[in-house]
Amino acid sequence: MNITQILFWFLSVIAIFSALMVITSKNPVHSVLWLIVTFFAISGHYIVMNAQFLAIVNIIVYAGAIMVLFLHVFMLIDLRANTEPQQNRWIKIAGGIAGGSLMLVMIAALRNVDIKAQDAGINTNNIGLIKNLGRELFTTYVIPFELSSVLFLSAMVGAVVLGKKD
Amino acid sequence: MPINYYIFLAIALFSIGVVGVLTRRNAIIIFMCIELMLNSVNLLLVAFSKMHHLAAGATPTTGIDGQLFVFFIMVVAAAEVSVGLAIIVMMYRNIHSVDVNFLNRLKH
Numbered sequence: 001m002n003i004t005q006i007l008f009w010f011l012s013v014i015a016i017f018s019a020l021m022v023i024t025s026k027n028p029v030h031s032v033l034w035l036i037v038t039f040f041a042i043s044g045h046y047i048v049m050n051a052q053f054l055a056i057v058n059i060i061v062y063a064g065a066i067m068v069l070f071l072h073v074f075m076l077i078d079l080r081a082n083t084e085p086q087q088n089r090w091i092k093i094a095g096g097i098a099g100g101s102l103m104l105v106m107i108a109a110l111r112n113v114d115i116k117a118q119d120a121g122i123n124t125n126n127i128g129l130i131k132n133l134g135r136e137l138f139t140t141y142v143i144p145f146e147l148s149s150v151l152f153l154s155a156m157v158g159a160v161v162l163g164k165k166d
Numbered sequence: 167m168p169i170n171y172y173i174f175l176a177i178a179l180f181s182i183g184v185v186g187v188l189t190r191r192n193a194i195i196i197f198m199c200i201e202l203m204l205n206s207v208n209l210l211l212v213a214f215s216k217m218h219h220l221a222a223g224a225t226p227t228t229g230i231d232g233q234l235f236v237f238f239i240m241v242v243a244a245a246e247v248s249v250g251l252a253i254i255v256m257m258y259r260n261i262h263s264v265d266v267n268f269l270n271r272l273k274h
Contacts, residue, residue: 003213004167005167008167008171008241012175013170015175015179016175016178016179016182018178019178019182019183019202020182020183022186022195022198022199022202023182023183023185023186023189023190023195023199028192028194028195030184031195031198032198033202035198035202035243037221038179038205041207042205042209043254045209045212045246046209046212049212049213049216050216051167051212051215051216051233053233054208054212054233054236054237055202057237058205058240061240061243061244062201062205062240062243065244066201066243068249069248069249069251070194070197070198070247071249073194073251073254073255074194076255076258077194077255077258077264091189092189094188095185095188095189096185096189097262098184098185098188099181099182099184099185099188100180100181100185100241102184102210103177103180103181105179106177106180106181107177108261109175110170110173110174111179117222127215127216127219127226127227127228127230127233128212128216129231131227132230133230133233133237136227136230136231137234137237141238145216146237148238148241148242151241151245151255152241152245154243155244155245155246155248155249156248158248158249158252159249159251159252161251162253162255162256163255163256165259
């Protein structure tokens with residue numbers, strides 16, 4: 001077992017455990033913090049796969065910006081006033097069974113699939129570096145990149161309109 | 167690492183997100199589970215991008231599209247979160263709760 005395998009299993013265990021803690025913890029703030037742990041584990045996977053730009057963007061955008069936004073919304077909403085009521089136990093069981101069945105079906109469908117190159121070449125190439133990604137982003141994908149600015153503008157206008165008090 | 171392990175890891179994370187959406191009633195936690203599902207798909211896209219580059223690496227930029235898709239998914243997710251959280255805050259202002267069970271007025 002070499003170093004990449006050890007890193008893969010370590011990060012996978014952290015990711016799955018913290019994802020389970022996200023959906024099981026009672027306090028929503030703890031859920032946010034566990035979700036940040038999950039995002040850091042996924043960023044570790046990106047680094048192992050030599051996709052350094054995406055790892056940094058994942059930490060900055062997801063763990064930095066989006067999760068802080070979630071925490072701000074928790075600050076605005078009085079959480080003690082509305083703790084989640086004790087809901088029907090059967091709903092939880094049914095949801096667990098449904099999700100577990102989905103996982104079983106997808107794993108069973110993809111277990112014996114014949115993939116030509118059965119290896120996610122770790123550390124063998126440098127397509128994930130910012131130099132190559134940036135050149136491709138500003139030549140081939142320059143129109144979607146500019147369109148995303150329009151998307152952000154409309155999202156900003158939508159958030160302001162929705163958040164206005166009237 | 168073999169690509170199968172990444173597929174199974176992404177399936178596990180996605181299913182955990184699905185279970186969270188189905189079982190939790192807090193709207194913000196449902197939203198966080200959707201983010202978890204988006205991230206599992208991102209992980210799988212990066213793994214497939216590296217695999218494709220290794221399998222058919224004719225040019226130095228083969229398979230770079232997958233990682234750019236991940237970048238655009240992050241862009242869309244950021245816009246989605248800003249609008250979605252505004253909707254949740256508005257919902258809290260109107261019904262004084264973030265429990266999705268109270269949002270059943272369309273049923274009647």
